[in-house]
Amino acid sequence: MADALDELLRGAAGNPRVIGLAGGLPCPTLFPRRELTAAFLRALQTRDVPALQYAWPEGFPALRGHIAARLARRGVRVEADEIIVTSGAQQAITIAAQLVARRGATIGVDAETYPSALDAFRSLRLLPTTSSQARVLYRMPAVSNPAGSTMGEEERRAALAHARFIIEDDAYGDLRFRAGPPVPLLATSRTHVLYVGTFSKTLGPGLRVGFLIVPPRLHARALRRKADDDLQTNSLSQAIVQEYLAQNDFDAFVRKLRRHYHRRADRLMAAVRRYLPAWSFKAPEGGFGLWISTDARVDEATFLRRSIAAGVSFDPGSRFLTEGGGRDQPTTLRLCFSAVPEDTIEEGARRLARAWAAVRRRSPRRTGARRSRPTALR
């Protein structure tokens, strides 16, 4: 499992001298620790402690009620009973894919997309989302990963008109900086959209509370898969999130997160423009990172190694690419502004520029890296 890039990234993640622009992690200082602690204490004081006991596969009813109510405010009509709480968004993606695409079938994905979704689609054949053969799509309409872009109206309409099923991954929807989360595709079609949501980017990924909403005719199969896979999502986290949502203004908290990550994004963009002016990127609409095209093709592992030696890490672009990154295209990468101490962002870009200059000088390589095992990317 551990390839060379993985080993490098694991080493860097544990090294306090490395400014971590890799990983796609939320900012640990923003976890609402006090509120989650209060929620835990309330959950542990209830009679028979459901937080520690077995629960039904579909998840805690009150939690599903909160999720349904939040979605209703975004124009989605869904009953709490139609929601399945999952062990994070990843399990929801995996189950969704198993429901709508058999081994060897095709799935349309963005040219650059979430690596662990590509892992979940390991047994499928990947196509561009624009291919007429791609009748099942995996999309992140609100805020894509890694590009941080929002699907336009026309693209939404085309996808809904053409696709038989769309797996709508809304993991970053809450973190759309300016406009807030758009109306999900799910609001337009309950029959063709499999919707994936999560509390990982807001309350904390360690809780592993995501959710899945599938077309009603697929619900029983989805629930059976969920039960077969791990019986139920962990009760403790469900109880905590449920108590948290009952006692706090989650939407106000999410707005605070948006402002915070927006400011960080601005800071990283300014630093990249300053220290690496030849690199190009689009300002992200939300999320945790910048998707960058550099101005040369270099060996990814060499660049990563050099960067880590210079005291900064990044996510190699090949991991997000379905085709190994187009062997003649400039090297790509994702830079995350989300988890690093905010006042180190500029220094991170400065170190990256130093490493880039050194690697670029040596020899622009032509050999593209294979897309390899992404175990550590979100």
Add this chain to the structure above:
Amino acid sequence: MADALDELLRGAAGNPRVIGLAGGLPCPTLFPRRELTAAFLRALQTRDVPALQYAWPEGFPALRGHIAARLARRGVRVEADEIIVTSGAQQAITIAAQLVARRGATIGVDAETYPSALDAFRSLRLLPTTSSQARVLYRMPAVSNPAGSTMGEEERRAALAHARFIIEDDAYGDLRFRAGPPVPLLATSRTHVLYVGTFSKTLGPGLRVGFLIVPPRLHARALRRKADDDLQTNSLSQAIVQEYLAQNDFDAFVRKLRRHYHRRADRLMAAVRRYLPAWSFKAPEGGFGLWISTDARVDEATFLRRSIAAGVSFDPGSRFLTEGGGRDQPTTLRLCFSAVPEDTIEEGARRLARAWAAVRRRSPRRTGARRSRPTALR
């Protein structure tokens, strides 16, 4: 998903007037709430709060160290690095089965066994463990579910000699009443045994912390499956269990649980002997329930409905049986002594006897029930 038996059991589980001898749940008053709360508070106070953050797919290193140390005391040589923390034992069983048996392959299981394992083996062909064709076995050598029996020496030797792979489910091993957990099969063979463990029966199933140890040559594939399925086991529970194990005498706690469940088992056995003397069972070596053969064949759903009306529930035997319960065999059932208030056990048996008398009187049916969706059984 919800068949008639399921609906009945769900209704009964939420009804405070029903004495719950169904479900296979641990006793909620025995969860070490205070110690788990202390562990939570310590985990939330650490810098960068790994309890709320993403973690690597294999699980928390210190937790795996504790697991390895406990197994070492039972004669198993395993490194912490060889252990994969899973989202409960169920995920471990599912991954193990996927590693060693392709769709349509055969697996040998006990005549009566854990319903959710049968779910995990949905795409496989079930055989008796004694079949010479069964080269992959699923067994619970320490304490079986539902029978509560321990594999004898000869049977262990035969299984190890004959099978290509054995999935060893040790979920109840800690709760073997008298002798404590036996040496796992894993101690004898690291190359043929896939070992499944859990903290669900001791610290609390709601935590969803289990673990999987596979032959070294299968480790990378197991870890990849784990990451594909749900990225990682929830960090919060891992941090709590890790802190709990560091600060408490877990083995002393487990001994207390054993005595407690042993006493409850004795109480239920005495009550069944008194009120239902025609029923037969073997005294369980450990675990949460009694596996019972009645003295007549009746319609399961009718009996369950009647019992619930009389104020007691049980687990229908058909769910544990691979063949739907042998249509001409007496009706079977599992009675759990584990979760019900201890002083209601006798009254539970009394009510059950009343329901049984009423149903048995009507007409012994010959039509066996199909084994149906067991979503609520452990």
